[in-house]
Amino acid sequence: MAGISDEDIQKVRDANDVVAVIGERVPVKQKGRDFWCCCPLHQEKTPSFKIDPSTQLWHCFGCGEGGDVFSFIMKTEDMTFPEAVRRLAERAHIDIVEAGGRGSVPASRKARLKDICARTAEFYHTQLMRGRGAEADAARSYLASRGFGGKVPGKWCLGFAPGRGALVRHLSSLGFKADEMVAANVALDGRGALRDRFYNRVMFPIFDVSGDCIAFGGRVIGTGEPKYLNSQETPLFHKSQVLYGLDHAKAAMAATGVAIVVEGYTDVIALHEAGIENAVATLGTALTMRHIRVLSRHASKRIVYLFDGDAAGQRAADRALAFIDKSMTPEAGRSQVDLVAVTLPDNLDPAEFVQARGSDALRELVDDAKPLLEYGIDRRLASHNLDSAEGRARALDDCLAVLAPIKESILAKDYAVRLAGRLRLRENDVLEALAAKEPPRFQGRDDEEAAAAPPPRAKRALSRAERNRLRFEREFLSLAAQHPLVALAHADTLAQIQWHEEVHRLLADSILATLAENPAAAGVDIVTRATLVTPHAPRVLTGGLQREGAEPEAVGAYLAEELALGDAEEAIGTLTAQLAGGVAPEEAELLHAAIATLQMDVASRRVAHRAVQHS
Known part of the structure; x- marks a missing residue:
């Protein structure tokens, strides 16, 4: 990849055993040859997170996520692939050389x-x-x-x-x-x-x-x-990730479980000198999700966003509502972020407030801070005339925009019910309006994250046959990635299959490209390279079902034949539709012959295929 060489990526991966890295975050227990733990990405009581030390891959059967050691760091610390490589290089005290990117240095x-x-x-x-x-x-x-x-x-x-x-x-x-x-x-x-x-x-x-x-x-x-x-962005300094005063504040954050975010250098210093030592500031930028992830590593309970009372502070408060996403809901489990907010009264900034009213008064405000959802809804309601029907309608639309990014959660529906009471509307009407409300496309992301995010995909209803087809595709790709010899044996199938998901086609091409470049590539190499092609790679390529005692080669042959038969049956359907659409007599005769030949071939192959399935 541009910036970090493949040799350095391999060196970093070899030095960071995936069991050890994950074990630093959550307790892991060995069962047989694999290790298991409760997933750090969602809430669960029974371990469904499997780590395979032989392949250096992991997969959670609860939430469906998976990948290699780099993917784990990317998902748990909200990092890009290069950032994850750098983080693990630091962990292993490895000196990597970056080239090809602006400002990149050894x-x-x-x-x-x-x-x-x-x-x-x-x-x-x-x-x-x-x-x-x-x-x-x-x-x-x-x-x-x-x-x-x-x-x-x-x-x-x-x-x-x-x-x-x-x-x-x-x-x-x-x-x-x-x-x-x-x-x-x-x-x-x-x-x-x-x-x-x-x-x-x-x-x-x-x-x-x-x-x-x-x-x-x-x-x-x-x-x-x-x-x-x-300072401008440098190889050392990335303002979307750095917080002023964190080196001073991290101990107090760990002790209290709380982080306070303010807007300026002097505010941080004033609060620390007043005895409030868990305060930090952003650096000329709005709070980003990367900031929030950094703070979550030190503050286990909640993050308090403290806004100035002036106009600039209120604009910052409105921008903060962009960070409402599923990470703030109970469904996020252990990764849930408790982000609360409070506005200082009388147009004061934090330094002025503690000087005028003392640190105890500020602590009381912080203790009474509202969850960001409640804070945002209150701000939106306050900006409308709720005495008129028109004002209530506009207020409803404005407040539902705050809830839209998490509209499927129980939390959003609870707030919607409360909103119905405050606006004197029927609960069902508000819940239906919430379900229909579309969230902003890149809710809660900074510009860099938005640029890298894939466009939203329209949901489509799938038949049982189509669901089975997609499952077989995923299992075949997962098997091919984790067992490269299977991929090499069925390279023609990987290249010729009519994939029903575009991401599956991308993954097949990536697997073939990696093996063409290095036929001896390990499964973890294939997954890592595929992650650079699409962010969906880890969960697909590590999610294959486990078949106790089954040989990968036999399973690979079965899946390859299943997919090939599916393609042949689709070809019969296409030819039949073409025939039904009306063609010349000579062409109709050829189509009949082709269909008959294909049907006989598929029928005999299906018999043999079922025999393999039941053997």
Whole structure:
């Protein structure tokens, strides 16, 4: 794949045993040669999650998900395939080299970029604490006015960026090269002259969860635009995943089970200094589902979204409703996200609120935060005139849009019943309106996730015969993926079958392509490569039924013949329909002969096939 070589992917997979990786998340127990556990992706009391150490594949017979070790990380931590590879590379202390993508660098060079960021943070902090001149004095005055004096600058490594090339000269004296400074986004290369990216700003270093400096945010001193300037995306820094203050907050999150999300650097610092140490902030972006997944690893009970009372805060509150999805329903089981929300009164931000009313008052607000669904419905109802029939109709449509992404859940239906009472409408009418309401296409996803998501598919009613056909296709593909010798023996069938699902055709092509490139490829290699073709690959290719004592080769031969017979019967149907549509006498004679020959062939093969089935 682009970015990470196949060799590095193999190296990472070999170093991360799937049983060990899953065992770090949930208790696993060996039964025979396989391992079993309760699925971490949905709620269950009886283990239905099987891990096969010989193939390094897993499958949950409860929810239908499955895959390899990369798929497990992708699904449990809401990551892309490259992100999962990187995460497991870090787990195994493997240095991978990325190439072919914008801004991609060898993992070993990332340590160099982190060193640049660390030295930059030290330089800025020194300038704040010891720098001379009116601009440095203004930076210190600003922080003092926010109550950030004493030990606060040292604890948060706050700094001052003087600009005028001071940072570039300092880093150059330490032996860092121009391209490294640009890659770390602390310097800009304009017309051949390297210059500092940040100029005359109070600096807030941004640390990852491990405490390594990876980026910066700077607030202008006095007037100027932009008021806040953040680092751009770099090999170290991806703003849709990073939260300011998480390195400080993770311990308190683990202890309380609660995470508080605010909007600014100073809000985080003010809350921590007031004793509320489980607060973090997004970095110039709305809260994303990736942020939520990151927080869920540290806060086991709930995530509180704390909105400013001003207009900007209310716009952020409306955007937050986009994160309502099935992960917030009881049906999500162990992966359920308890996301609640509260708006601060009197147009205050968190820093102003704790300064004016104290930390206990803020804790009371947080404790009384409403579930995001209730919060969103209350906000929508408040924006309509409920005294008129027209206003109630508009309010109903507006509120059902909040519930639409989870309309099949018991939770949504419960809220719909409550909504009927508040709008003085019949419960059945509201429930019917909810069932008919279509959710936004990419509900709760950021732009990157939306671009990668497949378009929604229309549901279609399937006959019993069609359901059986699709089941046979899935079983054959699963068997071929997990037992490559079966795939090689039936390569012609894989290539010639008239697949009834487009995703099945994609998977067959992927299996053949992998084996054509490497006939000795293992099953886990086939699944990994297929995952890059379609996100549906893991659940299909690991979901085959288990036949106790059956030889894979025999099962493969049976399934291949079943599918081939199905295709032959469809061909007879096509020819019969063509004949019934009216053709010339000469052509009709040929069609009759062809149909008769095919019917005789299929009949004899069916007899032999049934004999194999019952043997």
